[in-house]
Amino acid sequence: MSLNAFITEEAIEGDDDGALSGKTVAVKDNISTEGVRTTCGSAMLESYVPPYDATVVERLKDAGATIVGKANMDEFGMGGTTETSAYGPTKNPVDEAHVPGGSSGGSAAAVAAGEADLALGSDTGGSVRNPAAFCGVVGIKPTYGLVSRYGLVAYANSLEQIGPIARSVEDAAALLDVISGPDPRDSTTRFDLDDEGDGGSGDTAGDAAAHPATDSNYAAAADGDVAGTTIGVVTDLLDGADDRVVETFEAALDDLRAQGAETVEVSLDSVEHAVQAYYVIAMSEASSNLARFDGVRYGTSGGYEGNWNDAFARAREEGFGEEVKRRILLGTYALSAGYHDKYYKKAQDARAWVKRDFDDALDEADVLATPTMPVLPPRLGESLDDPLQLYLMDANTVPVNLANLPAISVPAGEVEGLPVGLQLIGPKFGEEAIVRAASAVEA
Amino acid sequence: MSETSVDAEEVEHVAELARVDLADEEVDAFATQFAEILEYFEALDEVPEVESDADLVNVMRPDEVEESLDQEEALANAAETEDGFFKGPRVS
Numbered sequence: 001m002s003l004n005a006f007i008t009e010e011a012i013e014g015d016d017d018g019a020l021s022g023k024t025v026a027v028k029d030n031i032s033t034e035g036v037r038t039t040c041g042s043a044m045l046e047s048y049v050p051p052y053d054a055t056v057v058e059r060l061k062d063a064g065a066t067i068v069g070k071a072n073m074d075e076f077g078m079g080g081t082t083e084t085s086a087y088g089p090t091k092n093p094v095d096e097a098h099v100p101g102g103s104s105g106g107s108a109a110a111v112a113a114g115e116a117d118l119a120l121g122s123d124t125g126g127s128v129r130n131p132a133a134f135c136g137v138v139g140i141k142p143t144y145g146l147v148s149r150y151g152l153v154a155y156a157n158s159l160e161q162i163g164p165i166a167r168s169v170e171d172a173a174a175l176l177d178v179i180s181g182p183d184p185r186d187s188t189t190r191f192d193l194d195d196e197g198d199g200g201s202g203d204t205a206g207d208a209a210a211h212p213a214t215d216s217n218y219a220a221a222a223d224g225d226v227a228g229t230t231i232g233v234v235t236d237l238l239d240g241a242d243d244r245v246v247e248t249f250e251a252a253l254d255d256l257r258a259q260g261a262e263t264v265e266v267s268l269d270s271v272e273h274a275v276q277a278y279y280v281i282a283m284s285e286a287s288s289n290l291a292r293f294d295g296v297r298y299g300t301s302g303g304y305e306g307n308w309n310d311a312f313a314r315a316r317e318e319g320f321g322e323e324v325k326r327r328i329l330l331g332t333y334a335l336s337a338g339y340h341d342k343y344y345k346k347a348q349d350a351r352a353w354v355k356r357d358f359d360d361a362l363d364e365a366d367v368l369a370t371p372t373m374p375v376l377p378p379r380l381g382e383s384l385d386d387p388l389q390l391y392l393m394d395a396n397t398v399p400v401n402l403a404n405l406p407a408i409s410v411p412a413g414e415v416e417g418l419p420v421g422l423q424l425i426g427p428k429f430g431e432e433a434i435v436r437a438a439s440a441v442e443a
Numbered sequence: 444m445s446e447t448s449v450d451a452e453e454v455e456h457v458a459e460l461a462r463v464d465l466a467d468e469e470v471d472a473f474a475t476q477f478a479e480i481l482e483y484f485e486a487l488d489e490v491p492e493v494e495s496d497a498d499l500v501n502v503m504r505p506d507e508v509e510e511s512l513d514q515e516e517a518l519a520n521a522a523e524t525e526d527g528f529f530k531g532p533r534v535s
Contacts, residue, residue: 051516184504276484287461296531298520309462311532317464325463326473329454330480332461346487352495388480 003091003100005110006069010036012057018064019178025060026116028107029070030077031162032151033057040153041075041085041103044299044319054151055186056120056162056179063178068116072106075321076290077124077155079103080393082131083384084323091380094136094419098377101134103127104165108135111165118175119165124156125278126372126397128163129409133372133421136411138172138438139165141397143429144404145190146213147176148183156285157188159278159401169410169439173218176431180213190429212429221432226440227260229433231424232365235265236272237396241374248420249371252412252441259440266361266368270353271399277350278398279391280334280343286324287331293319326387355403362427367437370396372409372421396423406431410438449477 007029014020027033030040032050034057039045053061060067074084082105083089092100093113100109104121108131111119121128123141132139141163152162164175183189191210233253238246253263295301295315305311320328334343361368374396383390400407405425412422422441426434454473458465465473514527523530 048520051512051519273486273490276487277490279480280484280487291462294531296521296523296529301522306532308532308534313459313462313464316462317466320463322469325465325469326476328461328463329457329473330477333457333477333481334484336457336460343484343487346490348495349493350487350490352493353490355495356493387476388483391480391483 003093003096003109003113003115004088005072005090005106005113005115007039007041007072007085007087007106008037009069012036012061012067014061014064014066016064018062019174020060020118021064023065023117024068025065026069026071026107026110026119027057027060027067028073028104028119028121030073030122030153030155031057031120032153033067033070036070038070038153039087040077041073041087042319042321042324043086044293044316046086046300048298050151052151055148055183057151059179065118071104071110071119074103074105075324076153076286077103077122077127077160078286078323078327080126080130080390081378081383082106083380084321086321089380092135092377095377095417098379098418099134101131101373101377105131107165108132108137108139111135111167112137117166118171120179121163121165122152122160123163123401124160124282125394125401128165129372129397129407129421129423130394132165132409134377134419136414136419137165137167138169138408138410139163140172140176140408140431141400141406142176142180142431143212143406145188146180146406146429146431148181148186148189150183150186154289156282157289158285159282169408169435169442170219170222172408173222173435176218177216180216182211216432218431218435221435222439223436224439224443226256226437229261229367229437230365231256231261231263231437232266232361232368233263234271234361234368234370235267236269237370237374240395241371242376244415245371245374245376245420248413248415249422252422253369256437256440259443261437261440264365266364268354268357268361268399270350270357271395273350274354274399274402275391275395277347277354278394278402280347281351281402283327283331284335284344285331287328287335290324290328295319323387351402354399358399358403358405358425367430367433368425370423370425372396372423376415376418376420400425404428406434408434408438410441412441449474449481
């Protein structure tokens with residue numbers, strides 16, 4: 001029986017030689033592929049064919065990878081189970097009665113099932129780490145600015161990064177080596193001013209020498225050497241989690257301590273408000289980003305008569321699914337007159353608070369640890385009716401996106417045959433530290 | 444009960460602002476869900492004012508013409524075009 005991991009199965013061959021020669025890669029369907037349709041899991045973009053490749057897709061091709069298809073996903077990345085796709089839900093290959101997680105559920109399922117060696121997802125509030133945890137594979141959410149977002153169909157610009165999924169930490173890190181780096185076509189990728197900071201020749205977005213990925217080797221960091229590493233356990237995120245998840249998490253920490261790591265408890269007061277802040281910011285950005293789907297430039301038009309506003313509103317009624325409409329409307333509400341200060345401004349305060357809290361915790365520890373997901377993978381259809389409960393499932397992953405930090409999810413064990421993920425969070429551009437610690441979890 | 448109350452009329456108003464038509468049953472379902480979600484968001488009232496570090500820098504490149512999509516490529520995904528332009532419904 002098919003997992004429905006792909007929306008479009010089409011082989012895109014890369015160059016002959018490169019770091020990923022002979023490797024197959026599934027690419028999430030919100031990452032543009034020239035000449036191959038890119039739907040974002042939405043009926044709105046059913047026939048959209050991008051005229052250009054995303055930078056990460058160019059880099060995959062240059063590295064010799066073969067792209068095997070466009071992976072299923074929650075519509076526009078909005079969901080945590082890959083059940084909001086207009087192309088039907090994906091099944092979890094570990095247990096097909098359960099969801100694979102989301103929104104990059106097709107990417108993680110393809111890797112877990114062996115339908116691709118590697119995959120790219122995008123992580124706005126946990127969308128790479130969540131399905132990696134639920135499918136028993138490895139997923140990395142890079143530091144904001146490490147990987148180009150050019151060609152990623154935007155949902156919430158200030159939060160999302162493209163990230164790798166693989167069956168081992170080393171393979172995920174090797175894929176990160178390929179896709180990271182500066183990109184003059186994306187101003188959100190990191191660059192540093194030259195010494196003068198005067199707008200001189202060093203001050204361009206394409207200044208390779210200034211990008212953190214230039215001198216890095218993430219795959220080499222997967223050496224399993226965790227001795228002497230201080231791991232901060234975020235106690236605030238254990239309280240609401242499933243007991244069986246916490247037990248599995250604690251057992252993995254025991255194992256790391258046996259390998260020479262030291263653990264300390266850290267508390268982040270701000271995380272209590274992170275989910276609210278995340279959803280207000282993500283929905284607000286979504287309400288603006290998705291305004292481009294008007295059925296005129298792209299998107300299904302429906303061929304409606306009448307004035308522009310009426311035709312636009314009817315095309316969007318037809319083209320968008322329920323969760324997308326819910327988020328556009330809530331985002332519009334949060335930004336509307338009279339509510340901006342109450343919701344959006346307060347969410348930005350919470351975001352700054354979360355960042356500060358993480359900085360303080362990372363002064364005490366090299367990396368931070370939490371369970372990736374506080375629950376086990378729900379059964380298909382089980383959680384769809386209550387959007388708020390689904391939002392609460394993101395409690396452990398969204399703080400990382402608010403703080404623009406890197407994090408990895410690595411399999412920590414199983415409960416009743418269902419995978420549990422351990423999340424390791426690092427300082428800004430500290431990808432090597434989280435890769436190293438995660439590789440020790442595998443050992 | 445919270446101070447947040449969202450009725451069907453308010454959902455319809457926001458839907459109009461967002462240019463998304465809704466079916467009647469969607470309006471009712473959203474009104475109930477929005478009340479619950481917005482009540483949850485109200486916990487943000489407890490957040491203290493926090494000064495965020497302004498680490499943003501403008502990223503500029505020299506103002507020179509670079510390669511971009513040609514007109515045909517830019518129009519390729521439009522349902523209707525005319526004389527090299529997008530063709531949409533009348534504005535009002």
